[in-house]
Amino acid sequence: MPDMKPLRDVSHDGPGAGLERASMIRGHDPKVRAVACRHRDGPEPGHEGELCRAARNGARGHGKDMAKSKYLVIYEWLSGQIRNKVYQPGDKIPNENELAAMFGVHRMTVRQAIDKLVNDHMLVRKRSKGTFLLSEKSPVLTRSLESITTYYDDIASAGLEPHYKTIAAGIEFADAGVAEQLNIAVTQPVLFLYRLMLASGVPLVLERSILPTDLVPGLLEKKLDTVLYKILHEDYGMRLLHSRQELGAVMPTENERKYLKIGDSCPCIWVESVVYNDEGRAVEFSRALHRGDKYRFRCAIGGYVYDKDGKAGQTPLAGRLVDPGGTGGTDSAGR
DSSP, X not given: OOOOOOSSOOOOOSTTTTXXXXXXXEEOOOOXXXXXXXXXXXXXXXXXXXXXXXXXXXXXXXXXXXXXXXXXXXXXXXXXXXXXXXXXTTOBOOOHHHHHHHHTOOHHHHHHHHHHHHHTTSEEEETXXXXXXXXXXXXXXXXXXXXXXXXXXXXXXXXXXXXXXXXXXXXXXXXXXXXXXXXXXXXXXXXXXEEEEEXXXXXXXXXXXXXXXXXXXXXXXXXXXXXXXXXXXXXXXXXXXXXXXXXXXXXXXXXXXXXXXXXXXXXXXXXXXXXXETTXXXXXXXXXXXXXXXXXXXXXOOOOOBOTTOOBTSOOOSSEEEOTTSSOEEETTOO
16 A cells, blocks of 8 residues: 655654655754853852852863863863852853853853753753753653653653653554554554653653554644643543553664764663553554663562462462552452
């Protein structure tokens, strides 16, 4: 069967262009803007000279390091100011021009240092306002494998600002692999979403979701830069009952690195997931690529299962399974 004709032309010249054989109806390239803003508040009154002296002393103290990697010296100095609680979460830090004057370097050198702290999720840029301290340490996002969760939950739990960005969306025919995962016929139409998940402007997850079109009529007309499961629940009355997930490590492709803003040496964690509704039907098959430097995964594991003959995989011996959370336990029959 031939591919479906495009529903609408999409300008898609950025990373990943040409990857989709689908009939795209939306698409745009991810862009991350670095905004240089004036420091309105400045240092605490009376400490301006002290702040400049500290910066100058830090610069002199690093000598050869300044010649090698000036931005790292500024990065370390700012990190030290944060560790010593000179700045508190929510405080505005000096702007690029002020830091450049303090250290006697070009503003672009300062921007490199600030970019590194932004990528560490310690600083956040706010358009037309400035750069602010977000966290005293670089948070690590945690994804639970114990229940169906969303990236919004992961990012919000880390104290960051969640944001979804739709790269492309459209309809295509299911190939053999997708058909097997969703338990549908090969070449049945499916809807795909290719989206980027960001935390306070930093891209963390690149995900491709595929859903049977008969379950989500009109989905492409809805606002897609939001939590997909919320749409499925509120607009389609779906109850998502359980999921099956597999994960592993992989080195991302060049296009994936461009979307995630990572270097050649940063590995990623891939997660394939199938989500089922309360009727037992597969409603979504997804493959997500997580930045390995920013994500970890958590799950609860039961006790070692064996019988008196030492055969693994049998019913556990009589006794109680203790809940470390203190909510009690269950016996070997699950009571």
